[in-house]
Amino acid sequence: MSRRKGLAFISCLVIAATLPACNAAGGQPTEASAAAGDLRLTGVWARPAGAGETTAVYLTITNEGAQGDALLGASCPIAAMCELHETRAEGDVVHMEHQDRLELPAGAEVSLEPGGAHIMLMDLQSELAPGDLVSLVLRFEVAGEIPVEAEVVAP
Amino acid sequence: MKGRWWVVLGLGMVGLLVALVAWESSRPYTFHGSLLDPASPAPDFTLTDQNGDPFRLSDQRDRVVLIFFGYTHCPDVCPATLALFKQTRELLGSLAEVAQFVFITIDPARDTSERLRQHLDRIDPTIIGLTGTMEDLEPVWAAYGVYRAEQPDPGGAGPLFDHTARVYVVDRQGDLRLSFPFGFDVDELSQDVSHLIEER
Numbered sequence: 001m002s003r004r005k006g007l008a009f010i011s012c013l014v015i016a017a018t019l020p021a022c023n024a025a026g027g028q029p030t031e032a033s034a035a036a037g038d039l040r041l042t043g044v045w046a047r048p049a050g051a052g053e054t055t056a057v058y059l060t061i062t063n064e065g066a067q068g069d070a071l072l073g074a075s076c077p078i079a080a081m082c083e084l085h086e087t088r089a090e091g092d093v094v095h096m097e098h099q100d101r102l103e104l105p106a107g108a109e110v111s112l113e114p115g116g117a118h119i120m121l122m123d124l125q126s127e128l129a130p131g132d133l134v135s136l137v138l139r140f141e142v143a144g145e146i147p148v149e150a151e152v153v154a155p
Numbered sequence: 156m157k158g159r160w161w162v163v164l165g166l167g168m169v170g171l172l173v174a175l176v177a178w179e180s181s182r183p184y185t186f187h188g189s190l191l192d193p194a195s196p197a198p199d200f201t202l203t204d205q206n207g208d209p210f211r212l213s214d215q216r217d218r219v220v221l222i223f224f225g226y227t228h229c230p231d232v233c234p235a236t237l238a239l240f241k242q243t244r245e246l247l248g249s250l251a252e253v254a255q256f257v258f259i260t261i262d263p264a265r266d267t268s269e270r271l272r273q274h275l276d277r278i279d280p281t282i283i284g285l286t287g288t289m290e291d292l293e294p295v296w297a298a299y300g301v302y303r304a305e306q307p308d309p310g311g312a313g314p315l316f317d318h319t320a321r322v323y324v325v326d327r328q329g330d331l332r333l334s335f336p337f338g339f340d341v342d343e344l345s346q347d348v349s350h351l352i353e354e355r
Contacts, residue, residue: 094232118230155234
């Protein structure tokens, strides 16, 4: 009995030690990145989706300049519609709001991530399979338009 | 004389270890999810899965069933939750054979069996996707307290929905035992599901 407990304890330790690695491997940003002036865009990724379906693009924006900027929207040739959205939770209910701007204060790192801000692409013209690249142009108040490519990552 | 002290010390250490193990195994398990206390039978339903076959909840006795309500055109919350389902299943390892992950649509107008199948094939084909008519689904949403409100079509690509995003966990006896909020921790969910699978 105590040997089994001991084994279980050791297994728990081993599993616990490997968990962060497991989590980090799932659906996480890729190396795709772009820079224009003071803004650095990293970990640009999208979820797989079928033609006619909806998906979201996520990324991290670092404003390395001394001046604030804002993300105003995006254009995505692959989708009929492409908007800056934010998921909000009120109690158990989630809803999405179209955003006119996402503030990027000087020196700040702002992440668009699942359950928060994202670029929503609706009515995709073709399927997005893992490994595909999605071209889009992000529109900033100060930096202007910056083209990026999001890598489609399996969940 | 010196040897006897070593024996006493050794016996003391063994005694302490036995007491620790006994204390550890007598402590009740503390669930991470919100406990439904007292547990009550999960509302039963029969809906149609992604292969067009009927799926009845009460046929799943002896499996732990995890239920999430959403829709395939959902851009963020639903695919994020289904991805967490997949990660939870992977963490469960061989125990996942006695767990069933279920995705019930709140958008039957667009989510046919065929669309559910295409959608889940991209994420995790072991997740059961369920649809039906409004008449089939409305009582299920109501029984699980699912809020669902269609929002104005943002640009001709179809509506988005505000909706409840909890995950419900049904134990092997068919009782609704736990629920988890959106963005749950996969380690916590898998630990709770493992406990429900192993408890008797």
